Amino acid sequence: MYSQRLAPYLFIAPFVITLLAFWMLPLARTFQMSTQEVLFGEATFIGVDNYQRLWNDRIFWKALFNSTRYMVLTIAILIPIPLVLAAVLNSKIGSPRVKAVFKSSMFVPALTSIVVAGIIFRLMFTESDSGLINQVLGFFGAGPVRWLREDTGGLVALLMLALWRYAGINMLYFLAGMQAIPTEYYEAASIDGASRVQQFFHITIPNLKPTLVYVTAISIYGGLAMFLESFMLYGGNNSPNNQGLTVVGYLYRRGIEENDLGFAAAVGVVLLVLIMAINLTFLALTGTFKKEAAR
Amino acid sequence: MSADQRVHAKYALPRGLHAAVQTGFLVVVTLIVLVPVAAIFVGTFQDGNVVIRKGLSLDIDLGSLSLDNYVMLFTDSGMYFRWFANSIVLTVVQVAGTLLVSSFVAYGFAMYDFKGKNAMFIAVLLLMTVPFEIMMLPLFVMVNDVGLADSYSVIVLPFLAASVTIFYFRQYFLGIPKDLLEAGRMDGATEFGIFFKLVVPITKPAFAAMAILNAMVIWNNFLWPLLVLRSSEKFTLPIGLNTLLTPYASNYELLIVGSFVSLLPVLVLFLLFQRYFVAGMTAGALKG
Numbered sequence: 001m002y003s004q005r006l007a008p009y010l011f012i013a014p015f016v017i018t019l020l021a022f023w024m025l026p027l028a029r030t031f032q033m034s035t036q037e038v039l040f041g042e043a044t045f046i047g048v049d050n051y052q053r054l055w056n057d058r059i060f061w062k063a064l065f066n067s068t069r070y071m072v073l074t075i076a077i078l079i080p081i082p083l084v085l086a087a088v089l090n091s092k093i094g095s096p097r098v099k100a101v102f103k104s105s106m107f108v109p110a111l112t113s114i115v116v117a118g119i120i121f122r123l124m125f126t127e128s129d130s131g132l133i134n135q136v137l138g139f140f141g142a143g144p145v146r147w148l149r150e151d152t153g154g155l156v157a158l159l160m161l162a163l164w165r166y167a168g169i170n171m172l173y174f175l176a177g178m179q180a181i182p183t184e185y186y187e188a189a190s191i192d193g194a195s196r197v198q199q200f201f202h203i204t205i206p207n208l209k210p211t212l213v214y215v216t217a218i219s220i221y222g223g224l225a226m227f228l229e230s231f232m233l234y235g236g237n238n239s240p241n242n243q244g245l246t247v248v249g250y251l252y253r254r255g256i257e258e259n260d261l262g263f264a265a266a267v268g269v270v271l272l273v274l275i276m277a278i279n280l281t282f283l284a285l286t287g288t289f290k291k292e293a294a295r
Numbered sequence: 296m297s298a299d300q301r302v303h304a305k306y307a308l309p310r311g312l313h314a315a316v317q318t319g320f321l322v323v324v325t326l327i328v329l330v331p332v333a334a335i336f337v338g339t340f341q342d343g344n345v346v347i348r349k350g351l352s353l354d355i356d357l358g359s360l361s362l363d364n365y366v367m368l369f370t371d372s373g374m375y376f377r378w379f380a381n382s383i384v385l386t387v388v389q390v391a392g393t394l395l396v397s398s399f400v401a402y403g404f405a406m407y408d409f410k411g412k413n414a415m416f417i418a419v420l421l422l423m424t425v426p427f428e429i430m431m432l433p434l435f436v437m438v439n440d441v442g443l444a445d446s447y448s449v450i451v452l453p454f455l456a457a458s459v460t461i462f463y464f465r466q467y468f469l470g471i472p473k474d475l476l477e478a479g480r481m482d483g484a485t486e487f488g489i490f491f492k493l494v495v496p497i498t499k500p501a502f503a504a505m506a507i508l509n510a511m512v513i514w515n516n517f518l519w520p521l522l523v524l525r526s527s528e529k530f531t532l533p534i535g536l537n538t539l540l541t542p543y544a545s546n547y548e549l550l551i552v553g554s555f556v557s558l559l560p561v562l563v564l565f566l567l568f569q570r571y572f573v574a575g576m577t578a579g580a581l582k583g
Contacts, residue, residue: 003486004407004486005409007403007407007486007487008403008406008407008408008409008412009403009409010403011399011400011402011403011404011407011490012400012403012404012415014396014399014400014455014456015400015415015418015419015456015461016415017456018453018455018456019418019422019456021453022430022434022452022453023422023425023430025433025437026430026431026433026434026437027425027429027430027433029433029434029436029437030429030430030432030433033432033433033436085324088317088320088321091317093310093313093314093317094314094317094318094321095314095318098318098321098322099321101325102321102322102324102325104565104569105325105328105329106325106328107565107569107572107573107576108328108329108332108562109328109331110511110576111511111558111561111562111565112331112332112558112561113514113515113532113533113557113558114515114517114533115515115517115532115533115536115537115554116335116536116554116555116557116558117331119335119536119540119550119551119554120331120332120334120335120351120554121331123334123335123338123346123347123350123351123551124331124334124350124351124352125350126349126350126351128348128349128350130349130350130352130354131349131350131351131352132330132334132350132351132352132353134350135352135354164328164331168328169576169577172573172576172577173577176577217424221424221426224426225426225428227428227518228517228518232537232540235540235541236540236541248426248428248518251428251431251432252518255432256432256522261432261436264432265432265433268428268429268431268432269429271426271428271429272425272426272429275424275425275426276424276425279424280424
């Protein structure tokens, strides 16, 4: 029975099944579990106790602070730097061959799995003065720094890892967006006497808005839900004073390592609400929904 | 005088010097970006326990370099290549399944009008902003309840209808003229026949791009396999490498050389299919 009326439902059936079995059902369980104490498979309803414990839990606030700080700082570096690199690549000046080699090299970090990238950065940011980063500092007469042993040092290492791993991808996003801007815009502007810098801010940036919105949205999501980068850098879920602990890391610690599923579910609910609220606000402010509806 | 030259006339730097500065800048950034890979490459020739203690660097002490780590990697009876093979098989199977199922679903959204379509499509959009980590624990409990722990099917099944991939395919399919479908129907093709015989062949670039994007995500998949997989002969490469990093491990030689060798197949594929990699990894934002 291949009728046109029935066919669409068969086409989307796999999504409907996935939605129900792997998203709605676990999501409902998350909300339910967050109101329960789960011990050895026995669940007892305890109302909002988990949320109260969460509110008074200093480690949770620390994890939330770490995740938020990481999100804000990665947006602060992973948008301007790739933007400048993309603008350099997009300029008509310079050797195409050098640019091609550069573009390929910027891809190498993205091809490196986060696990391997984390292992490499952990071993470059060692506290010993023979680690690569401390050697470079030593060359300039500074250091050695005890990188992962202290909060700022660990944060710098984490941000360098993120910059290394994601700058190339963001650069390619921006470059693709820039190449879609008609060259007539720039020609008209330069006839009017606009400098390159003026052109960048008055033509490139406004025309890149969809790309900028997209990259910011995935950075919000990726920043708040970050786990693996920190987990690999610190060689596990434990770090001095929990300086590397993220919200997902705490969810993993409470749920799996300490087997407190109810509490972990509450952490998950808070994370969900937070990401949805920030992302939906951001997309509404940038008018993305209006555009999607007007299609 | 072209517009570009006229802009240049406003600059103090002559064109040639500007190009030289730019080239110098790009070369320096390229070298910095490649340093971490160079550092682990150098590390593969050193004693793993020393590397763990002193860290990676670009120091090359010719006297202490050896191929021991490589010899050990290829002769050791350990699990490394087992994990490697697991990762490859899992990635290939999951990518193929995701492309098939997600393109199928996207086609339904792109080509038909039906009751409930808008609500379902909003669900696709919403799922793109819900982190899987939130579902992870209850899904893990459910998986254990039905006795499916430690199986690959649990890793693959939740992600076959992947929202980002559905969204991308839908955008792509929307560009196909409806006349083509009508022509197919006139010729007596079934709805599924039209999809597989008419639509799939003309949308190969979309499949190539999504294959790359999904392969990168799946090859890196960590937290969910870490929860689900119990027996070490089923581990994937990231999970296996992680077990070598724990403070109780004594296989640091394998950790360094194994990490480096795991990069090679991806780099080779990239060199062969660079065009598709660029298209795949920037697929998300092209049609904003």
